[in-house]
Amino acid sequence: MEFLSSLISMPWLDYSISGLVIGSIYALMAVGLALIFGVANLINFAHGAVFTVGAYIGWTCLVGLGLPLGVTIVAVAAVSGGVGALIEWLAIRPLNRQSRIAPLLATIGVALMLDQIIHIVFSPTPRALPANIPDWRIAVGNGTIGAIDITIFATAVISAAALYAFLFRTKLGMAVRATAQDDDAAKQMGVNINAVNMTVFGIAGALGGIAGLLVGLYYNSIDPNASFQMMLKGMVAIVIGGMANVPGAIGGGLILGLIESWGIGLFGASYRNLFAFVLLLVMLLFRPNGIFARGKERAAEPMTGTFVTQTKAITLPRPLIWVLIGVAVILPMANMPYITQVMTNAYLYGLAALALTLVSGTVGLVSIGHAALVAIGAYASALLTTKGLPVSLGIVIGGAAAALIGTALAYPAFRLRGHYVAIGTLALGEIVALVILNWEGVTNGALGVFAIPPLEIFGLPLYGTKASYWFVLALMLGMAGLQVRLLKSHLGRTWKAIREDTVAAETYGVSSNYYKGLAFGFAGFTAGIAGAVTAHQWSFINYDSFNLLFSVLILTMAILGGLGNVSGAILGAILVAALPEMFRTLAEYRMLFYGAALVILIRFRPQGLLGSG
Amino acid sequence: MTTKRSLPTFTRRGFGALAGATMLTAALPAFAQTSGEPVYIGVSGPKTGLHAQYGALWVQGFDLALDKINGEGGINGRPLEYIFEDSQNDPRQTIAIAQKFIADPKIVAEAGDFSSTSSMAASPLYQRGGLVQFGFTNSHPDFTKTGDYMWSNSIPQSQEQPLYADFAVNTLGLKKIGVMYLNTDWGKTSKDLFASAAEEMGAEIVAAEGYLADEKDFRATLVRLRDAAPDGIMLESYYSDGALIVRQLRDLGIDVPILATGSIYSPDFLELAGDAAEGVFTSVYYAPQSPRPEVVEFRQGFLDKYGEEPNHFNALAYDAFNILAAVMREYGTGREEIKDGLGKISGISSVLFETVSFDPETRRVSGPEVTPIVVKDGAFTIYTPEQG
Incomplete structure (x- = not known):
C-alpha cells in the first residue's frame, strides 16, 4: 500500500528530467558503439577507453594549454578519432578472419592499455574540468537543467542524425552498409573495406572522445576509472535500441536513463545497475533485435560454430604431464612461501578456468559472467560455515549451490547465441553481485562476510601455506581428471555437437538445453568450490570480491590456453596469475604489458597456446 | 570497491x-x-x-x-x-x-x-x-x-561518527537529517553509527540513500532526498563522489546545510565541487591552519x-x-x-x-579529537559557532 501511494505521489516529472539528462549521456556513448557493431559486428570494449582519452585531451587543451572550447572540441575529435582508427588498424583488422571472440578480446586488451597509459601520463587522481560555459539554468518542475545538459542531448541527437544521413544518403555510407552486410561482396564491387572500417572506427572514436569531454564538463570531474562503467551502460543502451541501430541507440540511452531514474525513485540508488542489467537480459531474451525492430524477426545467427577458433588441439604427452604434476607436487619443498602462495592462487584460478573452458569452449557458450558462479560458491560456504557448519561440508555445498543456482539463472540464456550469450552472461554476473550487495538479510550486504573459518578437512587444519597449496592442487587435478573423462565419454561428443551445430544436434534428437544444463551444472560445481576455497583462504569476502574484471580474467585464461582444452585452461591460469607477478617490478607499467601481451597473443595465436579442443 | x-x-x-x-x-x-x-x-x-x-x-x-x-x-x-x-x-x-x-x-x-x-x-x-x-x-x-x-x-567509525552527529545536532541545530552514503562496508557502517548517535541526540533521520562507488549521476537519488524535506544533509562520502553530490544538490536547488565526513577534506574536493563547495561543513583531525x-x-x-x-x-x-x-x-x-x-x-x-597512544586492547588510537571546518571563500577554514 505504501508502495502504491509512493507510486502515485512520486514527482514523476523530476525523475523523468533526471532520467533524460543521464540518458543523453548513455545515448552519446551508445551511438559510437552501435556504429561499430553495425560494421564490425563487434562490441568495442575499448570505446570506454576512447571516452577517457577524449576527456583527458580536453583537460590538456582547456586547462593545460588554456585553449578555447571550440579549438578543444576539434582537438578532442581529431585525437580520439585517430585513436579509434588506430584501434581498428592494430587490433581489429589483423583479426578479420579469426573467430568472433578474438576481436572482442583484443578490444579488452586495448582498453586495458589505454586506461593504463592515461593513468601513467595523467595520474589516477580525478581532476576538475572547468570551462567557461554559460551557467544559466532553467527551472523545470522542482529542479533545473543547464546549458551543458542541453548540449549533451543535442550532441547525441545531432550526431545520430548526421550518421544516419551519412549511412543512408551518401555513397560512402552505402559502402559502409555494404561492408557490414557482406565484406567479400563489397570488396568485389570495388569497395576498399579496410578504409571503410577505419573510417567508421575513426568516426566512432571521435564521437566517444567528444562524449568524454562533454561528460567531464558536465560533472566538472574526469577520472581514468570511469570508462568501463560508461561503456557497459552504452552497451545496455544499444541492446535496447537494437545493436546496430544508430538512431535506436538514442532511444535506448534515453529509455535506460528513464528506467534507472524511475527505479531509483521507487527503490533507491543501490538498485540502479540492477535495473539496467535486468533490462538488458529481458531485452536479449524477448526482443533481441531491440525495441524499435519491426516484427520479431530472429537475429542473424552466423556465429554458431565459428565463435570458437577451431584447430587441432595439442595433446601433451602423458610422461610430460606426469613430470609436470611431479614438479608441482614437490614445489613447496623449495621453501619459497611467496612462490607457493602465487601458485596456490594460480590453481584456484585454474579451477575456475576449467569450469569456464567447459561451457565456453566445449559447449560454445562464451561467458563473461563467470564470477557469479564463483561468488555463489564462496558466499554459500562462507555463510554456512560462519554459522557452524564444518568447512569441508561448506565447500561441497558451495559447489552444489553454484551448480544449481548458476544453472537455473543461466537456463533462460541457453537459447541465446554468439555475442548475445556473452552479453547476457555479463549481465547475469552483474545481477548476482548486485543481489549480494542489496540482499542484506542474507548476505550481510555491503559489509561482506568476515571471520570465515580457515581451510580444514575433518578437523585437519589446511591453512598453512604448504598444506593449502597441496589441497588446492589436488582439487584442481581431481576436477581436471574428471573433466577429461567426461569429454571422452558420449557427453563430450554431444556437447561438441551442440557447439558445432545446435540445429543439427536437435534434429538427431539431442535435447540441447538438457546437455547445456549438464555442462553448466558440472562447471558450476567446479567454479563453486574454487570460490568456497578462496573464501576460506581470505577469511573475508564481499560483493566485489568476484567482479566483472575477475570474469574477464578467467575468460582470458581459458582463451589463452585454448578454449575447451583442459590442460590449456590450467596453463592459461598459471600464466595469467604468474605474469603480473613477474611484471611486478615494472610497477605502473605492469598493466600496460599485460594488455599488450593479451593483444599480441590474440593476434598471433588466437586459438590459444595449446589449441582449442 | x-x-x-x-x-x-x-x-x-x-x-x-x-x-x-x-x-x-x-x-x-x-x-x-x-x-x-x-x-x-x-x-x-x-x-x-x-x-x-x-x-x-x-x-x-x-x-x-x-x-x-x-x-x-x-x-x-x-x-x-x-x-x-x-x-x-x-x-x-x-x-x-x-x-x-x-x-x-x-x-x-x-x-x-x-x-x-x-x-x-x-x-x-x-x-x-x-x-x-x-x-x-x-x-x-x-x-x-x-x-x-x-x-x-x-x-574507527564507532568513535568518529558520534562526533559528527554531535556537531550536526548540537552545533548546527539540525532536527531532520537526510543522509547520503557510499554503499560499501565503510559507508554503510558510518551511516548506521551516525544515525543512531543523531537519533539519540534527538534528531530524526528522514532519509538515508546509499549509492554505488562508481556512480556519477545522483540527480534521481537527490530528488528522493529532497522530497524527505531534510533541514540538513550528511554525506558519508569520499572527496570525489562527495564533490559530485554537492554540485548536483545545489543544481537541483536544495540549499540546506551540508555536513560531510572528513574524507572530503582535500584540495581536490574544492576544485571538483567548485562554487557548490561553499558552506559545506566537515571536521578533521588535521587542519592545515593549525x-x-x-x-x-x-x-x-x-x-x-x-x-x-x-x-x-x-x-x-x-x-x-x-x-x-x-x-x-x-x-x-x-x-x-x-x-x-x-x-x-x-x-x-x-x-x-x-x-x-594506542589502546592495547583495541589496538586503535585512544581519545582522538576533531576540529570543525567550513568551506569559506573557496577554502577550508576552522569553524567557530560565532561565524553563524
Whole structure:
C-alpha cells in the first residue's frame, strides 16, 4: 500500500528530467558503439577507453594549454578519432578472419592499455574540468537543467542524425552498409573495406572522445576509472535500441536513463545497475533485435560454430604431464612461501578456468559472467560455515549451490547465441553481485562476510601455506581428471555437437538445453568450490570480491590456453596469475604489458597456446 | 570497491621527531648521517588498478616522512626504507605479498593495504607469521580484531561518527537529517553509527540513500532526498563522489546545510565541487591552519617537495611511518618488539592527533579529537559557532 501511494505521489516529472539528462549521456556513448557493431559486428570494449582519452585531451587543451572550447572540441575529435582508427588498424583488422571472440578480446586488451597509459601520463587522481560555459539554468518542475545538459542531448541527437544521413544518403555510407552486410561482396564491387572500417572506427572514436569531454564538463570531474562503467551502460543502451541501430541507440540511452531514474525513485540508488542489467537480459531474451525492430524477426545467427577458433588441439604427452604434476607436487619443498602462495592462487584460478573452458569452449557458450558462479560458491560456504557448519561440508555445498543456482539463472540464456550469450552472461554476473550487495538479510550486504573459518578437512587444519597449496592442487587435478573423462565419454561428443551445430544436434534428437544444463551444472560445481576455497583462504569476502574484471580474467585464461582444452585452461591460469607477478617490478607499467601481451597473443595465436579442443 | 576510509588523518609527524630527534641531535652532529643496513617497512598497496591514486598519495607521504626520519638519524643511525609491492588493492595479491614479506627477514613491519577486503584477507597470514600489519587506512571496525599484530591509527567509525552527529545536532541545530552514503562496508557502517548517535541526540533521520562507488549521476537519488524535506544533509562520502553530490544538490536547488565526513577534506574536493563547495561543513583531525609545529612542518615540507597542498591520505601515510619509526627507535626493530612497542608507546605527537597512544586492547588510537571546518571563500577554514 505504501508502495502504491509512493507510486502515485512520486514527482514523476523530476525523475523523468533526471532520467533524460543521464540518458543523453548513455545515448552519446551508445551511438559510437552501435556504429561499430553495425560494421564490425563487434562490441568495442575499448570505446570506454576512447571516452577517457577524449576527456583527458580536453583537460590538456582547456586547462593545460588554456585553449578555447571550440579549438578543444576539434582537438578532442581529431585525437580520439585517430585513436579509434588506430584501434581498428592494430587490433581489429589483423583479426578479420579469426573467430568472433578474438576481436572482442583484443578490444579488452586495448582498453586495458589505454586506461593504463592515461593513468601513467595523467595520474589516477580525478581532476576538475572547468570551462567557461554559460551557467544559466532553467527551472523545470522542482529542479533545473543547464546549458551543458542541453548540449549533451543535442550532441547525441545531432550526431545520430548526421550518421544516419551519412549511412543512408551518401555513397560512402552505402559502402559502409555494404561492408557490414557482406565484406567479400563489397570488396568485389570495388569497395576498399579496410578504409571503410577505419573510417567508421575513426568516426566512432571521435564521437566517444567528444562524449568524454562533454561528460567531464558536465560533472566538472574526469577520472581514468570511469570508462568501463560508461561503456557497459552504452552497451545496455544499444541492446535496447537494437545493436546496430544508430538512431535506436538514442532511444535506448534515453529509455535506460528513464528506467534507472524511475527505479531509483521507487527503490533507491543501490538498485540502479540492477535495473539496467535486468533490462538488458529481458531485452536479449524477448526482443533481441531491440525495441524499435519491426516484427520479431530472429537475429542473424552466423556465429554458431565459428565463435570458437577451431584447430587441432595439442595433446601433451602423458610422461610430460606426469613430470609436470611431479614438479608441482614437490614445489613447496623449495621453501619459497611467496612462490607457493602465487601458485596456490594460480590453481584456484585454474579451477575456475576449467569450469569456464567447459561451457565456453566445449559447449560454445562464451561467458563473461563467470564470477557469479564463483561468488555463489564462496558466499554459500562462507555463510554456512560462519554459522557452524564444518568447512569441508561448506565447500561441497558451495559447489552444489553454484551448480544449481548458476544453472537455473543461466537456463533462460541457453537459447541465446554468439555475442548475445556473452552479453547476457555479463549481465547475469552483474545481477548476482548486485543481489549480494542489496540482499542484506542474507548476505550481510555491503559489509561482506568476515571471520570465515580457515581451510580444514575433518578437523585437519589446511591453512598453512604448504598444506593449502597441496589441497588446492589436488582439487584442481581431481576436477581436471574428471573433466577429461567426461569429454571422452558420449557427453563430450554431444556437447561438441551442440557447439558445432545446435540445429543439427536437435534434429538427431539431442535435447540441447538438457546437455547445456549438464555442462553448466558440472562447471558450476567446479567454479563453486574454487570460490568456497578462496573464501576460506581470505577469511573475508564481499560483493566485489568476484567482479566483472575477475570474469574477464578467467575468460582470458581459458582463451589463452585454448578454449575447451583442459590442460590449456590450467596453463592459461598459471600464466595469467604468474605474469603480473613477474611484471611486478615494472610497477605502473605492469598493466600496460599485460594488455599488450593479451593483444599480441590474440593476434598471433588466437586459438590459444595449446589449441582449442 | 569497498574502500574503507579513515578520517582525515592528517596529522602526523612529529612525534618521533620530538622524542627521538631532540635526543639524537644532542648526541650527534647537526646533520645526522645514517649508515649501515637499512631498516625496511613492507608496504602493500595499490599502485595500479582502480585505486592507484591512493597508492600514489601514500608514496608522497612516505617519501616526505623518510626525508625527515632519515634526516634525523633514521632508526638509531640506520636508514629507514620501504619496499612497495603493488597489490592493486586485490585480495589475491595481498595474500601473496603477505607471504613475501613474512618470509623476507629484512622486513620488520608491514603497512597497508588500502581496503578492508584486501587488508583483512591478508590479516590471518600476518597474524600467524608474526609480522605487524599497520593498517593506516583501515577504519573497518573489525580490522584490528583478527589478532594482536593488527594495529591502526585510523579512527574507527564507532568513535568518529558520534562526533559528527554531535556537531550536526548540537552545533548546527539540525532536527531532520537526510543522509547520503557510499554503499560499501565503510559507508554503510558510518551511516548506521551516525544515525543512531543523531537519533539519540534527538534528531530524526528522514532519509538515508546509499549509492554505488562508481556512480556519477545522483540527480534521481537527490530528488528522493529532497522530497524527505531534510533541514540538513550528511554525506558519508569520499572527496570525489562527495564533490559530485554537492554540485548536483545545489543544481537541483536544495540549499540546506551540508555536513560531510572528513574524507572530503582535500584540495581536490574544492576544485571538483567548485562554487557548490561553499558552506559545506566537515571536521578533521588535521587542519592545515593549525599552529602546531608538527602540522606546520608537514605542510611546509609537503609544499616544498611537491608544490601542492597535502590531503588526508598523504598525512595518513606520513603519520604511519613516523609512528612506526618512533616505536622502532624506542623499542627496537624486531618484529615482536614492534608489536609490543605499539602497545607501550605514548605521547608521540603527530600531524593527525596532538598525541598518539594506542589502546592495547583495541589496538586503535585512544581519545582522538576533531576540529570543525567550513568551506569559506573557496577554502577550508576552522569553524567557530560565532561565524553563524
